[in-house]
Amino acid sequence: MRTLKYAILGLLNRRSMTGYDLMKDFNLDLVNFWYARHSQIYPELKKLTDEGLITYETIIQGERMEKKLYSITQQGQKDFAAWILEKDLLEPTPKDIFRLKTYFIEAMELDQMIDHFEYQLEQREEKLKKLKNTMDHHPFTKGWVKIGTTKYGDYIVLKGAVMREQTYIQWLKECIEEMQCGILKK
Amino acid sequence: MRTLKYAILGLLNRRSMTGYDLMKDFNLDLVNFWYARHSQIYPELKKLTDEGLITYETIIQGERMEKKLYSITQQGQKDFAAWILEKDLLEPTPKDIFRLKTYFIEAMELDQMIDHFEYQLEQREEKLKKLKNTMDHHPFTKGWVKIGTTKYGDYIVLKGAVMREQTYIQWLKECIEEMQCGILKK
């Protein structure tokens, strides 16, 4: 479906940037719903250039370091606009190794199960803390942003990420509690 | 990480079955956290057989239809047991095209945004209805299953899937409401 293509076009539609900048965006803002390594980004940029959807301008940083500043073309904008308006059917449920292991929980002892859940809980709580911190510093939270601006999209996906994480944590906690009752009954 | 390998071993650790049976399991029970097409399953079964982790027995169904009944070996059980006890670091957040499009929401008009959200909401509500139905018919819900049995894992991941879907829906609804306020202000 070439989703990476549209993710890149969408970012370049906001502002021109280098492959390195794109990489940073994927690993910061977008990491909660899309990501890509630089080894995937650079070849894709080449491909999009060949297809005429983006162009670049070579810039010299400092004495001699070259970097390529990519911009979206008119054709790229058209292509992106068509994609974003497409109505999608539900995607398959995302894969989740933790849930897979949980499905096979009969292969663990009760105390191992609880360990397994508590380790996951620790990590998820750490992640939620970071997400909430990002959210608290977001301009929309502070009442500075209006619907329809660039930052509005950033804000609602962030809010969605917080809610998703909170629910995961709630699930973990409820399971732990239930399993601890199992121990007490022993 | 060969997750498909362990998913197959885990299923065969419960009971012997054919590649076709595995495929059905992936598309029914496991679909909420893992899945694979038959074109991925059959080659993997061959590989696991070569590795000595599973074996098969050819069975004749009816007059001449051959099918292979796969079973886990001792080595396979050992391998699976080691995997399930491994402590995993958090996986990267799952990719989500809907959230990606939402991030780029500035490229849509307000009424298009709402359409986009309402279409997703419809589909998610349909999915939640099915999940809840499965849950209501689950033996654990009816109080028949104890912690530590095979069906307990099935139950808690199902419960997690329901919670995840409810949260997605709640997020969609809150966004729609917020956007509708944006329309009223016009």
Added chain:
DNA sequence: GTATACATGTAAAAAGTTACATGATTTT
């Protein structure tokens, strides 16, 4: 008899990860 489900595979392509490879600039 016809449609659906059962049953098993392969080939080609796309998507994604890990490792290899190099060098400049800025911060400490």
Added chain:
DNA sequence: AAAATCATGTAACTTTTTACATGTATAC
């Protein structure tokens, strides 16, 4: 001077998807 960050690429491999390919058994 060293470490961190900026900057760009390729190669090999794994994972996943889509399409091709074939035939049997069962339910209606």
